[in-house]
Amino acid sequence: xxxxxxxxxxFLVALSPAHIALALLGCVLGTLIGALPGLGPANGVxxxxxxxxxxxxxxxxxxILLTSVYYGAMYGGRISSILLNIPGDxxxxxxxxxxxPLARQGRxxxxxxxxxxxxxxxxxxxxxxxxxxxxxxxxFALLFGPAEYFALYGxxxxxxxxxxxxxxxxxxxxxxxxxALALVGYDTTTGVPRYTFGLMELFEGIDFLIAIVGLFAxxxxxxxxxxxxxxxxxxxxxxxxxxxxxxxxxxxxASLRGTLxxxxxxxxxxxxxxxxxxxxxxxxxxxxxxxxxxxxGDPRGVAAPEAGNNAAAGGALIPMLTLGxxxxxxxxxxxxxxxxxxxxxxxxxxxxxxxxxxxxxxxLFFANVVLLALNLPLVGLFVRLLAxxxxxxxxxxxxxxxxxxxxxxxxxxxxxxxxxFGALGYLLRKLDVPLVPIILGILLGNEMEDNxxxxxxxxxxxxxxxxxxxxxxxxxxxxxxxxLAPLVLxxxxxxxxxxxxxxxx
Amino acid sequence: xxxxxxxxxxxxxxxxxxxxxxxxFDPGEVECIAPANPGGGWDFTCRQVGKAxxxxxxxxNPVRVTNMAGGGGGIAFAYVVSKRNQDPHLLVAxxxxxxxxxxxxxxxxxxxxxVRWVGTVGADYGVIAVAPDSPFTSLGDLMQALAERPEEVSxxxxxxxxxxxxxxxxxxxxxxxxxxxTRIKYVAYKGGxxxxxxxxxxxxxxxxxxxxxxVGFIEAGQVRVxxxxxxxxxxxxxxxxxxxxxxxxxxxxxNWRGFYAPGGISEEAYDFWVEAVRQVYxxxxxxxxxxxxxxxxxxxxxxxxERFVRQQTADIEALSREIGLLK
Numbered sequence: 079x080x081x082x083x084x085x086x087x088x089f090l091v092a093l094s095p096a097h098i099a100l101a102l103l104g105c106v107l108g109t110l111i112g113a114l115p116g117l118g119p120a121n122g123v124x125x126x127x128x129x130x131x132x133x134x135x136x137x138x139x140x141x142i143l144l145t146s147v148y149y150g151a152m153y154g155g156r157i158s159s160i161l162l163n164i165p166g167d168x169x170x171x172x173x174x175x176x177x178x179p180l181a182r183q184g185r186x187x188x189x190x191x192x193x194x195x196x197x198x199x200x201x202x203x204x205x206x207x208x209x210x211x212x213x214x215x216x217x218f219a220l221l222f223g224p225a226e227y228f229a230l231y232g233x234x235x236x237x238x239x240x241x242x243x244x245x246x247x248x249x250x251x252x253x254x255x256x257x258a259l260a261l262v263g264y265d266t267t268t269g270v271p272r273y274t275f276g277l278m279e280l281f282e283g284i285d286f287l288i289a290i291v292g293l294f295a296x297x298x299x300x301x302x303x304x305x306x307x308x309x310x311x312x313x314x315x316x317x318x319x320x321x322x323x324x325x326x327x328x329x330x331x332a333s334l335r336g337t338l339x340x341x342x343x344x345x346x347x348x349x350x351x352x353x354x355x356x357x358x359x360x361x362x363x364x365x366x367x368x369x370x371x372x373x374x375g376d377p378r379g380v381a382a383p384e385a386g387n388n389a390a391a392g393g394a395l396i397p398m399l400t401l402g403x404x405x406x407x408x409x410x411x412x413x414x415x416x417x418x419x420x421x422x423x424x425x426x427x428x429x430x431x432x433x434x435x436x437x438x439x440x441x442l443f444f445a446n447v448v449l450l451a452l453n454l455p456l457v458g459l460f461v462r463l464l465a466x467x468x469x470x471x472x473x474x475x476x477x478x479x480x481x482x483x484x485x486x487x488x489x490x491x492x493x494x495x496x497x498x499f500g501a502l503g504y505l506l507r508k509l510d511v512p513l514v515p516i517i518l519g520i521l522l523g524n525e526m527e528d529n530x531x532x533x534x535x536x537x538x539x540x541x542x543x544x545x546x547x548x549x550x551x552x553x554x555x556x557x558x559x560x561x562l563a564p565l566v567l568x569x570x571x572x573x574x575x576x577x578x579x580x581x582x583x
Numbered sequence: 584x585x586x587x588x589x590x591x592x593x594x595x596x597x598x599x600x601x602x603x604x605x606x607x608f609d610p611g612e613v614e615c616i617a618p619a620n621p622g623g624g625w626d627f628t629c630r631q632v633g634k635a636x637x638x639x640x641x642x643x644n645p646v647r648v649t650n651m652a653g654g655g656g657g658i659a660f661a662y663v664v665s666k667r668n669q670d671p672h673l674l675v676a677x678x679x680x681x682x683x684x685x686x687x688x689x690x691x692x693x694x695x696x697x698v699r700w701v702g703t704v705g706a707d708y709g710v711i712a713v714a715p716d717s718p719f720t721s722l723g724d725l726m727q728a729l730a731e732r733p734e735e736v737s738x739x740x741x742x743x744x745x746x747x748x749x750x751x752x753x754x755x756x757x758x759x760x761x762x763x764x765t766r767i768k769y770v771a772y773k774g775g776x777x778x779x780x781x782x783x784x785x786x787x788x789x790x791x792x793x794x795x796x797x798v799g800f801i802e803a804g805q806v807r808v809x810x811x812x813x814x815x816x817x818x819x820x821x822x823x824x825x826x827x828x829x830x831x832x833x834x835x836x837x838n839w840r841g842f843y844a845p846g847g848i849s850e851e852a853y854d855f856w857v858e859a860v861r862q863v864y865x866x867x868x869x870x871x872x873x874x875x876x877x878x879x880x881x882x883x884x885x886x887x888x889e890r891f892v893r894q895q896t897a898d899i900e901a902l903s904r905e906i907g908l909l910k
Contacts, residue, residue, distance in 0.1 A: 171675030424799025
């Protein structure tokens with residue numbers, strides 16, 4: 079096999095002592111960066127670029143270090159999602175939905191271990207996919223024009239019902255709020271600033287990392303302040319730190335489905351890991367949630383999005399390497415690094431720089447194994463965080479949030495935006511409005527609007543273009559199915575739940 | 584101004600590759616502000632030139648790079664004008680994006696005269712490209728289509744409406760005599776890569792970007808460049824690409840990279856930085872960096888750059904008015 083020979087050479091490149099050391103360093107740093115709220119993979123990689131430069135690393139070594147950080151951050155993001163209900167970065171958003179309830183039930187260790195395994199599965203398959211089909215899959219990304227992207231985001235919003243919980247109206251309100259916030263900033267299609275109030279700080283729109291940290295972390299602290307008086311610090315049972323094989327087996331299909339969806343979402347430039355984990359979660363809920371257990375601590379609700387976002391991380395490398403087009407924010411930073419090192423990714427990279435590409439693939443395999451080996455034993459340590467008294471934990475969360483956000487832009491204005499989001503999050507939590515759809519609105523709203531307007535500009539205002547291609551038609555059908563499914567299935571589920579309840583009582 | 588003898592002395596020092604003599608301005612601890620997140624073009628400019636300044640011995644201490652993203656560079660511009668106006672130890676990375684946004688009033692209440700324009704370290708020249716099987720075989724073909732049936736041709740680019748990739752199309756169209764440039768369909772993407780994907784996928788008919796974005800695709804035969812918007816043909820393997828000028832369309836689109844310094848610094852400090860950037864630009868070390876990163880020659884220093892920036896902002900302002908971006 080040609081590929082095996084190339085991969086073998088890749089391992090020879092990747093497994094030099096210096097490269098192994100860099101991969102290890104990258105994995106540890108990445109996990110930390112992912113776990114800290116406010117520092118996502120994109121910022122984590124960006125902050126470390128100067129390190130790669132100052133160490134005078136070769137292109138291959140730099141890429142190994144930074145992709146290890148990238149994969150590590152994808153692993154790490156889940157930790158604070160599960161333990162604190164604060165997503166460590168935006169792809170880990172969906173993990174809060176079932177991860178945190180699991181932690182509240184004293185199953186934090188199990189959730190962490192399970193999500194590490196799911197992450198491993200996602201990253202492993204994505205790396206295999208990258209290795210085998212990269213050039214082929216790059217062509218798949220080309221099929222997506224503005225109309226198809228719009229349909230894809232339409233599908234994502236249609237699937238929103240999947241996370242609506244008990245009150246769809248409130249989820250809709252939250253999504254609308256997110257979409258409205260996505261309007262802030264200058265509009266690419268007309269070049270006109272919208273809702274910036276003459277503030278240059280709002281010119282580039284609202285950074286969703288700031289929104290996430292504000293909505294989740296700051297509001298958590300505010301809630302704590304409200305309840306702190308007279309309440310004993312909560313010490314949930316730590317529970318076991320391994321996953322029962324039974325649970326693992328039950329979650330395997332969820333992980334694999336999440337992997338597939340995440341991988342394809344990752345390949346599409348602009349969609350990326352957040353969309354991947356989102357689709358993975360909502361699909362999994364549609365497919366497997368027979369008893370309404372999702373959102374209340376279903377292990378499959380942790381496995382699917384974690385496999386999804388790690389698979390998307392691998393998928394996003396494909397357009398970056400083969401087309402020179404980043405599939406996500408982080409790969410955009412990696413791309414810039416490659417260009418700065420004098421390497422132009424593109425259609426010829428695989429032919430011209432095989433040692434770099436295969437070294438990278440081998441390094442990804444290696445990093446993935448290291449991450450699993452690193453994360454499973456550390457679960458016990460992470461879980462112990464929960465036993466920390468809240469008067470230590472909460473100020474630390476606040477400190478990390480402020481530092482993380484300030485380190486991105488060196489601008490105190492962002493801190494004010496973060497606090498405003500914190501107040502908003504506090505208010506919405508009091509009103510029982512879910513926070514996740516807001517982030518999705520901000521995250522997907524911009525892309526959705528831009529693609530709609532691109533499609534209409536190209537077609538000269540003919541709306542028919544939106545359903546012209548077979549791909550677009552298929553996506554809209556899927557969206558319709560996702561929208562209508564709860565109406566049909568909802569009744570079924572309700573009936574079954576009632577039946578279960580009656581049997582149980 | 585520097586006296587003639589001191590200038591000679593400094594130049595002599597440059598020629599002999601020595602550090603600056605003690606009587607010149609002391610740069611001390613130097614900071615370079617990249618008005619964007621790490622990884623972008625401005626970040627690259629700061630880091631690479633900062634490294635060269637130190638490696639060539641022009642400054643005694645490593646240059647500290649600060650990333651100050653926001654407002655498309657406007658946050659850093661306003662910060663320098665309001666808080667660091669007298670600071671002689673500061674450089675800020677700039678490019679055509681800076682002048683474009685200044686010209687269009689995107690930097691609220693700011694204007695190019697508020698800072699000192701120091702020098703450039705190269706440029707990325709604009710290209711207009713199509714798919715290999717496109718019916719357009721020359722820039723003239725494309726321009727004729729834009730004039731006669733603009734509704735049928737969409738051009739993708741990596742900047743917003745009125746941004747540099749859009750302006751390059753307009754500059755070429757005006758030079759080609761297209762009467763109504765407002766009817767040209769420019770499809771704005773978040774970056775050159777995404778726009779290029781739209782071209783490769785056949786979703787648009789043409790692409791406007793910079794040469795560095797398409798180099799790999801030219802070699803792979805995936806795009807055909809109709810014209811490079813450079814004064815003359817590019818060196819090396821890019822020499823096959825015709826310029827717009829030789830096709831009878833006098834359009835130049837240079838996305839330069841360089842620096843400005845705070846407006847309130849002394850003439851001595853300003854002259855030091857002008858000479859420092861010039862020395863970096865002319866060094867062998869920098870020629871290697873340029874070759875590696877695909878930067879093309881583009882040299883404007885001191886007063887010459889100030890004039891150039893004035894002219895460029897005036898041109899862009901007029902063009903932006905014409906397409907209705909400015910009232």
